[in-house]
Structure formats: C-alpha cells, structure tokens
Amino acid sequence: xxxxxxxxxxxxxxxxxxxLGLVLVFVGTLDQVHLGIHGATERYFYSFFVMxxxxxxxxAIPYLPGGYTVGTTxxxxxxxxxxxxxxxxxxxxxxxxxxxxxxxxxxGELVSSMMQVDSNMAIDEGATKNYSEDRTISELVIIDHSHxxxxxxVYAFPKAMLKTNHDVRHEDLPFSISINQFMTNSVIRKRDxxxxxxxxIANKDIGLDYYAIETPKTGKMDEINRNTANLTIFxxxxxxxxxxxxxxxxxxxxxxxxxxDYSLQIRNKRYYHPFEIKLIDFSFDRYLGTNIPxxxxxxxxxxxxxxxxxxxxxxxxxxxxxxxxxxxxxxSFTPDELTTILQVVSNPGRHLPYISCILIxxxxxxxxGFGLITFIGKRLxxx
Amino acid sequence: MTRILRLIWTTLLVSALAFSGCxxxxxxxxxxxxxxxxxxxxxxxxxxxxxxxxxxxxQWTKPDxxxxxxxxxxxxxxxxxxxxxxxxxxxxxxxxxxxxxxILANVNRWRGQASLSPITSDELARSLTQISVQGQSGxxxxxxxxxxxxxxxxxxxxxxxxxxxxxxxxxxGPQEIVSTQIATFEQFVNGLAFLDTEPEPEAAAIKxxxxxxxxxxxxxxxxxxxxxxxLASYEIVKDSFPSADFSITSFPGxxxxxxANVNRWRxxxxxxxxxxxxxxTELKTVKSDSFTFALFDxxxxxxxxxxxxxxxxxxxxxxxxxxxxxxxxxxxxxxxxTQRNKFRDVLLTSRFESSPGNNDL
Numbered sequence: 157x158x159x160x161x162x163x164x165x166x167x168x169x170x171x172x173x174x175x176l177g178l179v180l181v182f183v184g185t186l187d188q189v190h191l192g193i194h195g196a197t198e199r200y201f202y203s204f205f206v207m208x209x210x211x212x213x214x215x216a217i218p219y220l221p222g223g224y225t226v227g228t229t230x231x232x233x234x235x236x237x238x239x240x241x242x243x244x245x246x247x248x249x250x251x252x253x254x255x256x257x258x259x260x261x262x263x264g265e266l267v268s269s270m271m272q273v274d275s276n277m278a279i280d281e282g283a284t285k286n287y288s289e290d291r292t293i294s295e296l297v298i299i300d301h302s303h304x305x306x307x308x309x310v311y312a313f314p315k316a317m318l319k320t321n322h323d324v325r326h327e328d329l330p331f332s333i334s335i336n337q338f339m340t341n342s343v344i345r346k347r348d349x350x351x352x353x354x355x356x357i358a359n360k361d362i363g364l365d366y367y368a369i370e371t372p373k374t375g376k377m378d379e380i381n382r383n384t385a386n387l388t389i390f391x392x393x394x395x396x397x398x399x400x401x402x403x404x405x406x407x408x409x410x411x412x413x414x415x416x417d418y419s420l421q422i423r424n425k426r427y428y429h430p431f432e433i434k435l436i437d438f439s440f441d442r443y444l445g446t447n448i449p450x451x452x453x454x455x456x457x458x459x460x461x462x463x464x465x466x467x468x469x470x471x472x473x474x475x476x477x478x479x480x481x482x483x484x485x486x487x488s489f490t491p492d493e494l495t496t497i498l499q500v501v502s503n504p505g506r507h508l509p510y511i512s513c514i515l516i517x518x519x520x521x522x523x524x525g526f527g528l529i530t531f532i533g534k535r536l537x538x539x
Numbered sequence: 540m541t542r543i544l545r546l547i548w549t550t551l552l553v554s555a556l557a558f559s560g561c562x563x564x565x566x567x568x569x570x571x572x573x574x575x576x577x578x579x580x581x582x583x584x585x586x587x588x589x590x591x592x593x594x595x596x597x598q599w600t601k602p603d604x605x606x607x608x609x610x611x612x613x614x615x616x617x618x619x620x621x622x623x624x625x626x627x628x629x630x631x632x633x634x635x636x637x638x639x640x641x642i643l644a645n646v647n648r649w650r651g652q653a654s655l656s657p658i659t660s661d662e663l664a665r666s667l668t669q670i671s672v673q674g675q676s677g678x679x680x681x682x683x684x685x686x687x688x689x690x691x692x693x694x695x696x697x698x699x700x701x702x703x704x705x706x707x708x709x710x711x712g713p714q715e716i717v718s719t720q721i722a723t724f725e726q727f728v729n730g731l732a733f734l735d736t737e738p739e740p741e742a743a744a745i746k747x748x749x750x751x752x753x754x755x756x757x758x759x760x761x762x763x764x765x766x767x768x769x770l771a772s773y774e775i776v777k778d779s780f781p782s783a784d785f786s787i788t789s790f791p792g793x794x795x796x797x798x799a800n801v802n803r804w805r806x807x808x809x810x811x812x813x814x815x816x817x818x819x820t821e822l823k824t825v826k827s828d829s830f831t832f833a834l835f836d837x838x839x840x841x842x843x844x845x846x847x848x849x850x851x852x853x854x855x856x857x858x859x860x861x862x863x864x865x866x867x868x869x870x871x872x873x874x875x876x877t878q879r880n881k882f883r884d885v886l887l888t889s890r891f892e893s894s895p896g897n898n899d900l
Binding site: 281282283284295301303304306307308309310311312313314316317324326328344345346428434436437438439457466468 | 564565566567568569570571572573606607608766768769788790791792794795802803806807
C-alpha cells in the first residue's frame with residue numbers, strides 16, 4: 157500500500173498532471189478551429205482519453221489522457237498529499253486553504269461537466285413557452301395525439317439510439333421503427349432526376365418531395381448538424397406502414413396507425429418546465445445615430461402553474477434571471493428583432509468556483525501576509 | 540489514515556462510474572398539452588405585423604446552375620451557387636406587403652451589407668434601371684463593390700411592386716461568382732410570370748394592414764424613447780407629478796387574452812386581480828368612426844387600496860381577427876385624472892395611414 161500512496165501523493169505526479177493539463181488546453185484550443193467549442197470540450201476535456209481514429213478503419217486508440225483522467229488524478233493527488241504529507245500548523249494554514257480551494261475547483265468542474273444542462277428558449281414577442289431546447293442534442297419524437305383530449309403523449313428516442321440499420325421501439329407503441337439510414341449532418345435537396353435510388357424509398361409526406369445527402373459533421377458554433385433519418389415503420393406482424401424522411405427543422409409529419417393519430421419529427425431535445433415564460437418585449441438598443449449595440453434586453457412575464465406566481469422580469473446583458481434552479485441569460489435574438497433567445501442553464505455546481513476563488517484568495521493573502529509580517533519583524537529586530 | 544484514503548478512492552471511483560452511467564440512452568415518455576396546430580411552423584410570415592393578404596403572385600423557373608435550398612419563413616425562393624473556389628453566392632426571392640420602407644431604404648440597407656456608404660435619392664435614380672417583364676414594370680439594382688477584391692460583396696436585385704406587395708429577387712455574394720451569374724440572373728428575372736390569385740375574403744372590420752397606426756397627439760404629450768416593440772411611446776409631464784407613460788403595442792392574436800392582460804396591469808400598480816366576471820362588469824367600450832375599443836380604468840377604489848396604491852392605468856384594447864393593439868397610459872392617480880379625456884381623444888382619432896416598412900428581407 158505504501159508505494160501506492162507514495163506515488164499518488166508525490167509532487168512529481170502533481171507536476172505531471174499540470175503539464176498534461178497545459179498540453180490538453182493547448183491542443184484543445186488549436187483543434188477548436190475544426191471542432192468548435194462543444195466538439196473540442198467533449199473530445200479533450202469531458203473525456204477519459206483523447207482518441208485517435210486510425211484512418212479508413214473504425215478502430216480508435218487513446219493517445220493522450222483526457223480532462224477527466226488528468227483532473228481526477230490531480231484531485232486524488234491533492235487529497236492524498238493533504239493527508240500524508242501535510243502537518244497542520246498556523247504557519248501553513250494558508251497552504252491548506254489553497255489546497256482546499258483547488259480541490260473544490262476540480263470537484264466543481266467535475267460536477268458541472270457531469271450535471272450542467274445548457275438549453276435555449278426562443279420566444280416570439282407576445283408568445284409563451286414552457287420548454288427550452290438543447291441545440292446540441294437531437295431526438296426522434298413520436299407523438300401520440302389520440303392519448304387524451306387535452307394532452308399528447310411524447311415518446312422521445314435520443315440520438316444515441318438512432319443508428320443506421322437499427323430498430324427502435326417502445327413497449328407502449330404498437331409499431332417499431334427501423335432506421336434505414338441516419339445522417340449526423342446532411343443537406344436537403346428537392347427530388348429530381350438526380351435523386352439517388354436509395355433515397356426514393358421514402359414514400360410518405362415530405363420524403364416524397366425532398367431527399368437528404370450526408371455531409372461531414374460540423375462542430376462550429378455558427379453551424380448546426382442537420383440530423384436526418386430515413387425510417388420505416390413496421391406493425392407487430394412486420395408489415396410496412398410507410399417510409400418517412402425525418403430531419404431537424406422539418407415540421408411534424410402526421411400519420412394514422414390502426415385508427416390512431418401520430419406524428420413524427422426529429423427535433424432538438426426539449427426540457428419542459430413547470431412554469432411558462434411570455435416575451436412581452438425584446439429590445440435591441442443602439443448608441444444614438446449608430447448601429448453599435450448598446451444593450452439587448454427581454455422583458456418577460458413568468459407564470460408558475462404550481463404556485464400561481466406571476467411576475468415580470470427584465471433580462472439583459474450580465475443580468476440573468478435566476479429561477480427554480482435555472483439561470484436565464486440574454487443569449488441572442490433573430491434578425492427581425494421579434495424573437496429573443498434565452499440561454500437556460502442548470503448547474504448544481506455553479507457556486508463551487510466562487511467558493512474556490514475565495515478560499516484560494518484568502519489562502520494566498522494569509523500565506524504571503526504571514527511571510528511579510530515575519531520578514532518585517534525580523535528586519536525590525538535586526539535594526 | 541490508510542482506511543480514510545481507501546474510503547476516498549472508493550468514493551471517487553464509485554462516483555465516476557455512477558456519473559458515467561447517467562449518460563445511458565433511454566426513451567423519455569411524457570405528456571404535453573395539445574398544440575393548436577402541431578404541424579404548423581412556429582413562426583411564419585403570416586404572424587408578422589402589418590402583413591397584407593397577397594392579391595397576386597409571381598412564379599419563376601430555377602436556372603439549372605442553381606441549387607435549390609429549403610424555403611424559409613421569409614424566403615419564398617432560396618438558391619445557392621458555388622464557385623470553383625468553394626465560395627458561395629445566394630439567390631433569394633421574398634415578398635412583403637407595401638413598399639417596405641421604399642426602394643432607397645432597401646438599396647441603402649443592401650449597400651450596408653456590401654460595406655458601401657449610403658446614397659441619396661438623386662444617386663439612387665442614376666443607379667436604377669427600369670425594366671419591364673410581361674408588361675410589369677420594375678427596377679433593376681446593381682450594387683457593384685468599390686474594391687477589386689474577388690471576395691468583396693456584390694449585390695444585384697430586381698424589385699417589382701405587384702399585387703400590393705414588394706417582390707425582391709436578390710443575388711448576393713463574392714463578386715468573383717456574382718459577376719459570372721449576372722446573365723443567368725437576368726434570364727431568371729425575364730422569365731418571371733405574374734399570376735392573379737383570388738383576393739382573400741375580407742373578414743375583419745379592422746384592416747390593420749392598411750397602414751401604420753396613427754392618432755392625433757394631445758397637447759402636452761412628448762414623444763419618449765420607447766422599446767423596439769412600441770408602436771408609439773409618449774411621456775406626460777405636468778406640475779410636480781411623476782411623469783406618466785403612454786404606449787401602444789401590438790401582438791398577434793389575443794396576446795394572452797383579456798383577463799391575463801388586465802390582471803397583469805393591475806398587478807403592475809399593486810392592485811389585486813379581478814375575476815373574469817369583474818372584468819366583464821368593469822369593461823367599458825369606446826366607439827370611434829372606425830373601431831370599437833375595450834376600455835379599462837384601473838385605479839385604487841377601496842380605502843386600503845387608496846392608502847397603498849398611488850398609480851393608475853388607463854388601458855384600451857383594440858382587436859382584429861388576428862391581432863390586438865394595447866393602448867396603455869400609466870401614471871400618478873391624480874395626473875391621470877387630468878389626462879382621461881386626452882386618452883379618449885387618442886382612441887377616437889386612431890386610424891391606419893400609409894404603408895409601413897418591413898426590414899425582413
């Protein structure tokens with residue numbers, strides 16, 4: 157056990173982790189050009205290993221420890237060192253605080269990376285919304301409109317389940333869905349004489365007029381991956397009910413199955429909230445006589461179904477609304493300035509970085525202050 | 540000490556495994572309230588303010604070299620051409636009711652997109668070419684970049700006023716491609732077909748789309764800096780009273796309904812909510828030559844309210860089949876008493892004038 161503890165509490169390991177962290181930040185920042193912020197974060201920081209895919213094969217080999225590995229090792233190193241090497245004395249109280257600060261910073265980042273949920277709420281002026289959407293995750297939804305007179309039942313199949321030549325089903329649905337082809341990114345074209353024959357199998361709704369061509373995945377912030385699926389619905393006997401082309405940004409496509417009304421759509425993942433937000437006014441103020449932006453703001457009215465609460469808030473730059481564990485930031489708007497886009501963030505670990513900074517600041521102040529006072533004391537004594 | 544360390548490692552390991560397990564894909568099943576028309580797009584041109592019912596339409600044929608993209612809410616036609624260098628130029632067809640701010644405003648907006656300075660109306664006349672397609676006259680605009688850089692933005696456009704709408708056929712992109720496509724674009728424009736369609740039945744008594752909302756501004760009211768959504772914004776300053784604020788806003792549909800809006804205004808000045816029956820009882824109507832407004836006077840009435848609430852709201856709602864206009868005057872209880880008749884005059888003189896602009900091209 158001792159060599160094990162010695163290894164994990166060693167200063168060499170701490171330095172190795174920090175160097176690897178630097179390398180990760182450097183490589184990740186460079187690769188951001190190709191992958192975008194989300195892509196680079198997922199690949200280099202929210203992973204145990206950074207993988208390299210061997211060209212023309214599906215084999216991937218790790219070539220660098222990922223952010224999780226480096227962070228967790230550093231965390232273990234700090235905790236182990238704290239218990240094995242550190243001997244408490246008032247002289248070293250500052251060092252202890254700095255250690256706790258860095259530990260809480262690492263834990264905070266781990267919690268954020270695992271539990272933070274980012275989504276967007278786009279609301280037209282005068283309209284109301286009770287859900288936000290994650291623009292980086294899509295899902296295939298089957299909506300049962302015959303479920304009740306007041307509500308629809310939604311079956312949301314996450315993107316991770318949508319793979320070419322795979323079937324997806326849910327026990328409450330009377331049919332199964334076979335994904336003939338899933339494209340992470342695609343362009344949509346109108347059907348013409350050049351339409352590839354494999355795209356002609358779609359025989360329902362939008363698929364009769366349009367087809368999709370697969371394009372390389374993008375990670376850029378200003379581009380979206382237009383997820384598209386060519387899918388066939390089978391009844392329990394294995395008979396074909398039809399083949400649809402579903403794509404992100406296509407409207408709902410309705411169909412009947414065994415006398416019940418359904419619709420299908422690929423859309424951004426939705427998070428429904430127990431309250432609704434109405435956009436009263438979006439304002440884009442410019443400096444007088446110029447087009448230079450001065451302020452973006454959204455006057456909203458929030459109504460909570462459960463508590464009956466009804467309040468108005470003004471959300472503007474650096475002044476988000478914090479409500480029900482969520483933070484609503486003014487994120488963007490449409491060019492016609494009639495629709496606001498709010499970023500909705502749920503992050504249980506959002507306080508930890510503040511606590512870390514306070515601890516580190518206090519620790520450094522104490523340590524340097526203590527050193528300074530000792531030094532001045534010695535000088536005075538000497539003189 | 541060893542036990543504590545073992546415990547820490549085990550906890551970290553289990554937490555990491557538990558967290559990684561969270562990402563397993565499962566089907567989510569949940570119920571949501573029914574949407575009015577689930578297959579409609581969230582926002583279409585029809586929901587925009589000041590839209591006219593189209594009384595004619597223009598048909599066109601896509602040139603072979605252009606690739607068709609899916610139309611959007613604003614683009615009736617959406618095409619792209621890619622040059623050999625990979626640079627792209629886009630060709631769009633859009634239409635909006637009325638003159639959309641006039642040709643000069645649109646040309647200057649496009650010049651801004653091409654990083655060129657605005658021009659005057661005299662200069663505009665020189666840069667426009669009058670064209671005629673199937674007997675319909677229109678204008679051809681050529682916004683050539685001043686720079687010789689191949690990537691400088693070059694815009695050419697054809698504008699037709701047809702069926703009460705402004706139709707814009709616009710090609711914009713790097714000049715290296717646009718210059719190769721001008722002949723194709725001209726052919727495209729010359730092949731336009733102008734078709735008649737039946738006018739929409741006139742359903743609503745109010746025709747908001749007939750123009751911009753106007754009214755006689757009462758004496759003593761000064762225009763204030765409103766938000767982008769306000770159609771009108773005025774400030775009333777009198778004696779030592781805090782200034783009162785007048786606004787007109789407009790939303791598609793009923794914008795939450797009568798009850799929600801009246802109670803929101805009441806809550807803004809600290810008055811309790813009214814029941815639906817009370818709202819109906821308190822509702823008064825004001826009739827002008829053209830319109831009928833629902834009028835509400837929201838002021839403290841009981842002793843308790845008078846002691847705590849110092850503000851009052853005069854609000855009027857004008858509804859058409861698909862839009863609502865909200866007139867709201869908010870300010871000190873006593874100041875508003877002096878402005879009551881002026882507020883009424885604003886309602887009585889309200890009308891729609893001339894064609895509005897629209898920048899959504």
